Amino acid sequence: MAHLRKTGDAVFSKVEKVNSELFSLTYGAIVTQLLKDYEEVDATNEQLEKMGYNIGIRLVDEFLAKAQISSCQNFSETAEVIAKVGFKMFLGVTAEVTNSNASEFSLQLTDNPLAEFVELPEQYSQLSYSNMLCGVLRGALEMVQMRVECTLTKDALWGDDVTELRVVLKELMDEEYKDDDE
Amino acid sequence: MRRALDRPLPRGKTEVGLSAFAFLFSEFIQYSQTRVNTADELQHKLEEAGVGIGRRVLELACLRDKSSRRETRILGILQFIQSTVWKMLFGTTADSLEKAVDQDDEFMIVEKSPLVNAFISSAPCNCAAFTAGIVRGVLEGAQFPAQVSAREYADTRTVILIKFAPEVVEREKRIS
Numbered sequence: 001m002a003h004l005r006k007t008g009d010a011v012f013s014k015v016e017k018v019n020s021e022l023f024s025l026t027y028g029a030i031v032t033q034l035l036k037d038y039e040e041v042d043a044t045n046e047q048l049e050k051m052g053y054n055i056g057i058r059l060v061d062e063f064l065a066k067a068q069i070s071s072c073q074n075f076s077e078t079a080e081v082i083a084k085v086g087f088k089m090f091l092g093v094t095a096e097v098t099n100s101n102a103s104e105f106s107l108q109l110t111d112n113p114l115a116e117f118v119e120l121p122e123q124y125s126q127l128s129y130s131n132m133l134c135g136v137l138r139g140a141l142e143m144v145q146m147r148v149e150c151t152l153t154k155d156a157l158w159g160d161d162v163t164e165l166r167v168v169l170k171e172l173m174d175e176e177y178k179d180d181d182e
Numbered sequence: 183m184r185r186a187l188d189r190p191l192p193r194g195k196t197e198v199g200l201s202a203f204a205f206l207f208s209e210f211i212q213y214s215q216t217r218v219n220t221a222d223e224l225q226h227k228l229e230e231a232g233v234g235i236g237r238r239v240l241e242l243a244c245l246r247d248k249s250s251r252r253e254t255r256i257l258g259i260l261q262f263i264q265s266t267v268w269k270m271l272f273g274t275t276a277d278s279l280e281k282a283v284d285q286d287d288e289f290m291i292v293e294k295s296p297l298v299n300a301f302i303s304s305a306p307c308n309c310a311a312f313t314a315g316i317v318r319g320v321l322e323g324a325q326f327p328a329q330v331s332a333r334e335y336a337d338t339r340t341v342i343l344i345k346f347a348p349e350v351v352e353r354e355k356r357i358s
Contacts, residue, residue, distance in 0.1 A: 016200035018297065022271045023198045023206065025238055029231040030210050037217060051213055055205045062201055090202040113198050117238070119186040 004080055008088030011067050015089060024116035031129060045128045052135020060140040063089060075169055078146070079105035082137065095165075102169075109163040112156060120157050128152040133165055147171040191245055194270060204301045211302075211309060221307040228307070229315035236319015239267055252324075256346065256354050259326050260289055267320055272297050287351045291317065291342040299340065308332050310340045317342055326350050 030051075034044045063069075067085050072078045076097075083095040087109075095107040114130045128134075134150040141148045147170045154164035214227045243266050253259040264276045282288035293313075302309050310332035318330040327347040334340050 012199070017197040018200045018203045019194065019271060019273060020196040020198045021192075021194055021239075021242070023203050025235045026203065026206060026210070026231075028238075029234050030206070030213075032234065033210075033214075033227070033231060047213075051209045054212070055209050059201070059205055090199045092196060092198045111196075113196070116192065117186055 004084040005094065007067065007069070008085040008094060011085060011089045012092060015066065017092070020092065020113045021116065024113055024118075027114050027132070028118060031127075035124065035127075041124055041126045045131050048128065048131040049135040049138070052132035052137075053139040054135075055132070056136040056139020056141075057143050058139075059090070059136060060143040063140065064144075075102055075146075076100045076105065078141075079107070079167070083107050086140075096162075098164075104166070104168040106153065107165045107167065108154075109165075112163045115155075115157055115163070118157060125158070127157075128155070129157050130155065130163060137165065137167060141167075142173075145173040145175055147173055191242075194242075194246065200297075200300075203297075207298060207309075207312075208301065225307040225311040228309060228312040229318070232312045232315020232317075233319035233322070236316040236321075237323045238319075239270060239316065240320045240323040243267060243270060254357065256289075256326070256350065259321065259324050260291075260344070262324075263317060263320055264291055267316075271316070285345075287346045287348075289344045289346075291344070293340045293342070295338045296340045299334075299338070308334050308340075310334060310342070313340070314342050317344065 031044070031048070034047050035041075038044045038047060063086055067081075067089060069081055069085060072081060079097045079100050083097050087093055087095050087107075091113050093109065093111045093113060095109050098106045098108055100106070112130060114133070118129060120127055120129065131152055134152055137150045138148055149168045149170055151166050152164070153166045154160035154162055156163050210231070211224075211228070214224055218224045218227060243262075247266065253262050260279055264279045268274065268276045276291045277294045278292045280290045280292060282290065293310075296310055296313060298312050299309055314330045314332040318328065321328045321330070321344070327350060329345045329347075331343050332340055333343060
């Protein structure tokens with residue numbers, strides 16, 4: 001998978017970039033605002049995922065256009081492409097793929113630009129701070145005909161060594177062709 | 183448990199894709215829109231988000247800047263924002279810093295094409311309110327309370343207008 005890593009580096013070197021701290025702090029401001037608005041953790045987790053989904057369905061276009069990836073042969077390859085090219089292109093970091101098979105995989109992040117400077121206070125210890133990433137993956141994969149479920153299974157903010165996203169393939173959706181004449 | 187303060191201070195050189203930020207910011211605006219009734223309220227929300235960032239940026243910049251000097255003069259703090267803060271967040275200094283001709287307490291930071299507005303073609307309010315919030319956060323944290331607002335002009339120029347509170351102007355007169 002070394003070539004994917006190279007592709008990721010090449011794409012990231014070409015795209016316009018911004019300081020990751022502006023990004024971290026803005027994300028933090030959003031999470032804080034959601035916690036204020038919803039006043040509880042579960043609804044906040046859900047809303048973060050939803051916002052991620054909205055981003056994912058739009059972000060995939062840019063990804064396909066700029067990364068010039070040919071279609072993936074199997075789900076494990078999809079995992080590698082997301083980990084080495086997708087994450088790199090947008091967040092400047094790569095993820096490690098683990099426990100990968102034909103219908104599920106995990107992505108592990110050592111550096112998570114979303115959670116820089118963050119510590120969870122006790123009353124929010126169950127917060128899936130980076131849950132937006134789950135939504136982004138769900139939205140983006142849905143646009144390429146894969147319905148998945150994505151959950152945050154480990155988080156450095158919870159005391160884990162890494163941040164881990166578990167992606168489970170639920171359904172390969174058929175592409176619908178519509179005839180213009182009808 | 184991970185303690186943010188026990189970890190070494192990041193050097194602030196890492197970057198993410200600009201579009202990642204643009205997507206995030208636009209989603210924030212769209213979300214905020216569902217929680218407000220008027221454009222003014224939306225602007226206020228963006229500003230509030232910025233203020234929290236400004237306070238944190240001030241602390242971070244001061245920790246990184248080893249001179250341990252504290253800005254006490256109006257011009258000093260404004261230049262700190264125009265150069266240090268802007269470089270930290272947006273990669274370059276702000277295009278210019280100007281003083282209002284007829285007012286002693288009004289200053290302007292002018293940006294030719296601000297980053298936060300880069301991908302926004304139609305918004306119900308001026309999204310540079312976010313940047314204005316950041317500036318207010320820094321100023322408040324540094325004990326320079328001020329009203330900060332953002333104005334957009336047709337040529338993509340954005341002006342951040344800073345009007346210092348009377349006590350700041352008084353203090354400035356006293357120490358000069």
